[in-house]
Amino acid sequence: MKKGKVIPLSEPCLCGHEWRNVKECLDTGWVSSVGSYVERFESDVARYTGRKYAVACASGTAALHTALMAAGVGEGDEVIMPSLTFAAPAFAVRYTGAWPVFVDVEPRHWQIDVQKTADFLSRQCKVSRKGVFNRRTKRNIKAIIPVHLLGHPVDMAPLMELAGRLGLVVIEDAAESIGSQYRGRNTGFAADIACFSFNGNKIITCGGGGMLATNDPKIAARSRHLTTQARADAVEYIHDAIGYNYRLTNVQAAIGVAQMEKLDEFVEKKRAIAKRYDEGLRGLEGLVLPQEASWARSTFWLYTVLVNAKKYGMDSRVLMKKLSGAGIQSRPLWRPLHLQKIFKGCTSFQITEAVRLYKEALSLPSSKTLGRAGQSRVIGIIKNNGRI
């Protein structure tokens, strides 16, 4: 990467009340996992996503792990998810002793392929009153984790219908999608539980942090219990389960509260960036631009294009290197999980699109702070086949 002014892929924008809120925590001594900002952050996210309850967690991965435990997923169970995703949902499944089952993404919006998921369930599983049984592994499938990839929502209605019919729990991985909308509502409202991440590269951040949201009071209470060391008696230190120190601190929540105030503005900025990329790159031979479904309002968390090596004249990795040489950060999508050694032996079903997208996709600088001049530079270099 060229020294000097770098155009980052996705940097945070701490331009609101973050300093003021953090200072208040430091001045008052409320720096740990109890405090008014934790409560406010929880209620802000619950309100935003239309949920009754939200439980702040130390990270999005911790939220996913907690959600799985609270939903009763455990040793020897299986959980369906797309192969094309950051690995956190698969890791969280393994923490519980359960196993991931990988399915494909659909070619238009690159989200979990609901039709192929249904095909897998009907062709390779036995469905009975006792549940859904994977014939190959002889394990029970308990849940599905749809991941709203890159800020574009999954088509949740058919997925919820499928899961409802088979009695499967659905945990939305909304780590990349807070602020995006599905059929006019903010993502994170549709499934049994939704999980968010506030990692530094996400649309809003609190340094590191996560949240789970649900309408189920039992799941909310169980999650709160598990994330605070499962203390049945806080005075006598009696624990009734294996607990976790997964709580978010008040200092992080203070940043999160300030970021929530900015969320709608950030979404507009991201959408404006996406529009400028669309206008600048449309019609360029060998490049496929991201599509927004008619029922979706994407945040374009990371604006991602597909590079057809033959037509464009170079593949996504070569273009990435050329951009890097010009001080511009870009990155491919995640190596599909079914191809990773650590998940060898896990079930995967008819995965083709995830592999193609992995080869062709390149995410371009998408920070809220990206100015017109910087973005024009990125567009200019891509139009000029990587030449500065």
Ligand SMILES: Cc1ncc(COP(=O)(O)O)c(C=O)c1O
């Ligand atoms: C889809 C997805 N799920 C889960 C996570 C995990 O979140 P965290 O980094 O906060 O643990 C991330 C991102 O980091 C993500 O992109």
